[in-house]
Amino acid sequence: xxxxxxxxxxxxxxxxxxRRLANHYLVIRAEDSETxxxxxxxxxxxxxxxxxxxxxxxxxxxxxxTELK
Numbered sequence: 119x120x121x122x123x124x125x126x127x128x129x130x131x132x133x134x135x136x137r138r139l140a141n142h143y144l145v146i147r148a149e150d151s152e153t154x155x156x157x158x159x160x161x162x163x164x165x166x167x168x169x170x171x172x173x174x175x176x177x178x179x180x181x182x183x184t185e186l187k
Contacts (some may be wrong), residue, residue, distance in 0.1 A: 120155035123176040
């Protein structure tokens with residue numbers, strides 16, 4: 119199991135709250151990339167930006183992204 123980081127674009131909106139998701143990221147813990155992606159699609163459909171194998175590669179600190187809980 120490992121953490122996979124998913125980011126959102128400027129125009130992405132949370133499907134339940136209507137909140138803007140720009141500058142946010144979500145962590146999904148899964149065994150592999152495909153399982154993590156399937157869970158992300160289950161939660162948000164295709165309304166997200168990119169998948170990364172680490173917070174560093176996603177630019178979490180560099181871009182001051184906020185984790186979506």
